[in-house]
Amino acid sequence: MARRTDIAEVAKHARVSKSTVSRVINGGYASAEVKARVAKVIAKLGYTPWTTARNFSLGRAGCFGLVMEDSQSEWITQILGGIEEELTAKHISLLVGSLVLKGTYDATTVLSWVRERRVDGLIFARPGRRERSLVDAARKAKVALSLIAPDESFKSGAVLRSNNAEAGREIADHLYELGHRRIAFLGGPKESLDSQQRFEGLENGLKARKVKLLASNVTFAPRYHPEEGKAYAEKWLKMARSRAPTAVVLANDTMALGFMRTLHAQGVGIPRDVSVVGFDDIPAATLFWPGLTTVRQQMRAMGAAACRTLLTALLEEQPERSTLEFPMDLIVRQSTGPAPTRPAP
Amino acid sequence: MARRTDIAEVAKHARVSKSTVSRVINGGYASAEVKARVAKVIAKLGYTPWTTARNFSLGRAGCFGLVMEDSQSEWITQILGGIEEELTAKHISLLVGSLVLKGTYDATTVLSWVRERRVDGLIFARPGRRERSLVDAARKAKVALSLIAPDESFKSGAVLRSNNAEAGREIADHLYELGHRRIAFLGGPKESLDSQQRFEGLENGLKARKVKLLASNVTFAPRYHPEEGKAYAEKWLKMARSRAPTAVVLANDTMALGFMRTLHAQGVGIPRDVSVVGFDDIPAATLFWPGLTTVRQQMRAMGAAACRTLLTALLEEQPERSTLEFPMDLIVRQSTGPAPTRPAP
DNA sequence: ACAAATTCTGGTAACGGTTTCATACGCCGC
DNA sequence: GCGGCGTATGAAACCGTTACCAGAATTTGT
Numbered sequence: 069m070a071r072r073t074d075i076a077e078v079a080k081h082a083r084v085s086k087s088t089v090s091r092v093i094n095g096g097y098a099s100a101e102v103k104a105r106v107a108k109v110i111a112k113l114g115y116t117p118w119t120t121a122r123n124f125s126l127g128r129a130g131c132f133g134l135v136m137e138d139s140q141s142e143w144i145t146q147i148l149g150g151i152e153e154e155l156t157a158k159h160i161s162l163l164v165g166s167l168v169l170k171g172t173y174d175a176t177t178v179l180s181w182v183r184e185r186r187v188d189g190l191i192f193a194r195p196g197r198r199e200r201s202l203v204d205a206a207r208k209a210k211v212a213l214s215l216i217a218p219d220e221s222f223k224s225g226a227v228l229r230s231n232n233a234e235a236g237r238e239i240a241d242h243l244y245e246l247g248h249r250r251i252a253f254l255g256g257p258k259e260s261l262d263s264q265q266r267f268e269g270l271e272n273g274l275k276a277r278k279v280k281l282l283a284s285n286v287t288f289a290p291r292y293h294p295e296e297g298k299a300y301a302e303k304w305l306k307m308a309r310s311r312a313p314t315a316v317v318l319a320n321d322t323m324a325l326g327f328m329r330t331l332h333a334q335g336v337g338i339p340r341d342v343s344v345v346g347f348d349d350i351p352a353a354t355l356f357w358p359g360l361t362t363v364r365q366q367m368r369a370m371g372a373a374a375c376r377t378l379l380t381a382l383l384e385e386q387p388e389r390s391t392l393e394f395p396m397d398l399i400v401r402q403s404t405g406p407a408p409t410r411p412a413p
Numbered sequence: 414m415a416r417r418t419d420i421a422e423v424a425k426h427a428r429v430s431k432s433t434v435s436r437v438i439n440g441g442y443a444s445a446e447v448k449a450r451v452a453k454v455i456a457k458l459g460y461t462p463w464t465t466a467r468n469f470s471l472g473r474a475g476c477f478g479l480v481m482e483d484s485q486s487e488w489i490t491q492i493l494g495g496i497e498e499e500l501t502a503k504h505i506s507l508l509v510g511s512l513v514l515k516g517t518y519d520a521t522t523v524l525s526w527v528r529e530r531r532v533d534g535l536i537f538a539r540p541g542r543r544e545r546s547l548v549d550a551a552r553k554a555k556v557a558l559s560l561i562a563p564d565e566s567f568k569s570g571a572v573l574r575s576n577n578a579e580a581g582r583e584i585a586d587h588l589y590e591l592g593h594r595r596i597a598f599l600g601g602p603k604e605s606l607d608s609q610q611r612f613e614g615l616e617n618g619l620k621a622r623k624v625k626l627l628a629s630n631v632t633f634a635p636r637y638h639p640e641e642g643k644a645y646a647e648k649w650l651k652m653a654r655s656r657a658p659t660a661v662v663l664a665n666d667t668m669a670l671g672f673m674r675t676l677h678a679q680g681v682g683i684p685r686d687v688s689v690v691g692f693d694d695i696p697a698a699t700l701f702w703p704g705l706t707t708v709r710q711q712m713r714a715m716g717a718a719a720c721r722t723l724l725t726a727l728l729e730e731q732p733e734r735s736t737l738e739f740p741m742d743l744i745v746r747q748s749t750g751p752a753p754t755r756p757a758p
Numbered sequence: 759a760c761a762a763a764t765t766c767t768g769g770t771a772a773c774g775g776t777t778t779c780a781t782a783c784g785c786c787g788c
Numbered sequence: 789g790c791g792g793c794g795t796a797t798g799a800a801a802c803c804g805t806t807a808c809c810a811g812a813a814t815t816t817g818t
Contacts, residue, residue: 074804074805075804075806076801082530084767085768085769085809086768086769086804086805086806087767087788087807088766088767088768089764090805090806090807091806096766097764097766097767098766098767098770099765099766099767100769102766116528116529117529117804117805118529118531118803118804118805119474119529119531119802120465120468120474120475120530120531120532120805121469121804122804122805122806123465123466123805124465124466124469124774124803124804124806125772125773125804125806125807126773126805126807127773128465129465137811139815142696144489144764145489152522171758176501177497177501184461184462185464185465186463186465195796284550294699294700315594316734325700326700327700329701330698330702330764333702339718350697351695351696351697352695352696352697352700355639355667355671355697355701356674356700356701357675357678419773419774419775420774420776420779421774429798430799431774431775431799432776432777432778432797432800435775435776435777436796436797439776441796442794442795442796442797443795443796443797444795444796444797447796452776462774462775463773463774464771465774465810466773466775466776467775467776468775469773469774469803469804469805470775470776470777472803476760477810505780518818607805644776654783742773
């Protein structure tokens with residue numbers, strides 16, 4: 069049973085010391101002649117340094133941890149894609165560990181990453197209140213942090229967030245140009261910063277156009293759920309058409325789809341009678357008819373940036389304290405259209 | 414700058430040797446008195462063995478790799494959940510590396526896992542044709558394999574698959590009991606084993622009930638895509654109602670939703686005029702109205718089983734060659750109902 | 759032409775665990 | 789009372805890589 073070739077064997081074949089082989093690999097001093105000779109031997113023997121040994125020697129883990137909530141899994145693919153891209157591109161081949169927090173809150177895995185595995189960095193994707201304690205624990209352990217989160221109230225680590233306010237303003241412009249003047253907003257939980265920022269952006273955008281968002285047309289649902297959209301639709305149906313909003317902005321797609329579905333079942337035309345805008349661009353947004361106009365977060369870019377931040381923090385030994393803001397992309401589909409010129413009969 | 418406590422420090426405080434501390438931790442010989450003393454010191458110093466060092470010493474990587482295609486990301490959360498569960502439960506705390514294959518096929522990451530990191534095992538989630546070469550590479554490198562895949566033609570590793578045929582039969586029973594006799598099937602690509610097996614199950618189930626699936630009512634689409642569902646819907650609309658199928662089974666939810674959407678837009682009632690069944694239970698299946706009757710794969714269980722298999726293979730040093738079959742769960746929602754008693758006017 | 763800086767190279771010591779080996783100590787059975 | 793066996797412990801070797809240091813070879817500067 070042949071053992072795997074190690075650096076010593078390469079050294080022997082190339083008639084140099086282990087140190088020299090290591091230097092050739094990692095780019096230290098070495099004469100052109102030696103470099104060539106060693107490279108040839110490496111190729112011939114098919115030698116590859118063993119990552120675990122290298123990490124051990126370097127005193128690092130060679131991996132980042134990714135933490136995210138179960139419920140926010142819609143984005144996981146995109147975030148992973150961005151991370152993957154960044155790590156392979158930089159040729160600092162690190163392994164990405166990923167965790168999906170279970171319904172029952174259980175931090176043991178993450179803590180073991182920090183304490184036992186001593187990961188080189190942690191990426192928190194959209195951390196909620198429950199993850200705060202984890203963020204604190206990580207900070208205490210001096211692990212580099214990247215937070216993909218809507219606020220910057222975290223005291224350490226890099227914060228990457230989408231520009232919700234800007235998106236809100238874009239929606240305002242879009243709807244204004246379609247002629248809408250009576251516009252409503254259905255938010256998520258009051259404490260959700262995403263929801264708040266989206267609302268503020270929309271409000272400011274409308275204000276700039278001299279359109280007022282009536283307080284009666286601003287509601288916050290206790291949770292992001294299609295049922296909330298449905299409930300809001302029922303409320304909408306009861307209003308007199310002449311006073312009902314001609315466009316409704318909902319703080320996420322799930323609610324928006326619940327809203328549309330219910331109206332649709334009642335024969336309300338979208339966007340004929342009312343225009344609908346969501347947030348997030350979940351896959352289902354295209355499957356519906358009409359396709360949902362929504363705003364997409366650049367999750368892929370954020371994942372990549374999270375890695376880049378961690379990598380530089382790793383190299384420079386100083387935990388970067390910075391905030392990066394990512395524009396959101398308004399995806400106009402068929403659920404928004406010109407405002408109805410007169411109330412339906 | 415205080416160094417992290419290592420095993421030597423614990424040994425010193427407990428007045429024993431490093432070996433003894435190691436044995437206390439890993440459960441070797443040690444007197445009760447020593448055990449207690451060491452445990453106390455460990456607790457006092459807050460010592461935790463460094464995973465990387467341990468793995469290095471043990472000559473293993475301490476992680477599994479998870480490979481899946483980008484397009485099949487709908488399940489990633491569930492699979493991850495299952496893996497997570499299994500690994501933390503067994504207390505063999507391993508880190509899960511995950512990869513999403515990019516559109517442009519790039520195997521470098523996976524190969525680096527095998528060659529450089531020398532992962533202890535690989536989980537392939539629903540590998541397609543392109544991943545075959547990776548599976549082969551992994552086999553050559555003697556890495557333990559678990560394949561979540563619909564076929565068992567792979568020559569090595571454990572294969573975990575859903576019982577598509579059984580699910581097909583269940584659908585047959587379900588539709589039969591609702592009174593459907595003219596039933597159609599729209600499959601995915603001809604070479605998709607999932608699609609084939611689902612079709613065969615349905616056909617056999619109907620045959621057992623003495624119902625014939627007309628060849629003209631069996632079609633295979635070139636891809637799993639809502640547009641294919643739409644195309645099929647247009648075909649359906651052109652048929653005379655008296656001869657059109659009263660129930661349509663589509664090989665995945667995406668197609669099913671495209672189908673429903675198109676019919677719905679044309680005023681066809683579901684399930685009043687036609688019942689619809691999909692496969693996969695994607696999140697959007699509940700967002701639609703009517704909710705889509707579909708079949709769910711036990712992805713969570715399969716993820717967990719994949720880990721368990723790898724773990725036993727790791728312990729017993731012999732790559733397990735086995736096939737595990739998982740039942741699928743028929744989720745009855747509102748898209749299936751009694752067959753129309755007479756052709757619509 | 760000689761000192762100083764730079765480039766190159768090999769020997770050796772880490773890194774922090776586990777494992778092997780040797781030794782010592784009971785305890786049992788004869 | 790002596791061989792054998794299971795238990796308990798410590799010293800030292802080992803895993804594969806990089807880092808450090810010392811010294812040799814080469815280039816650079818004056």
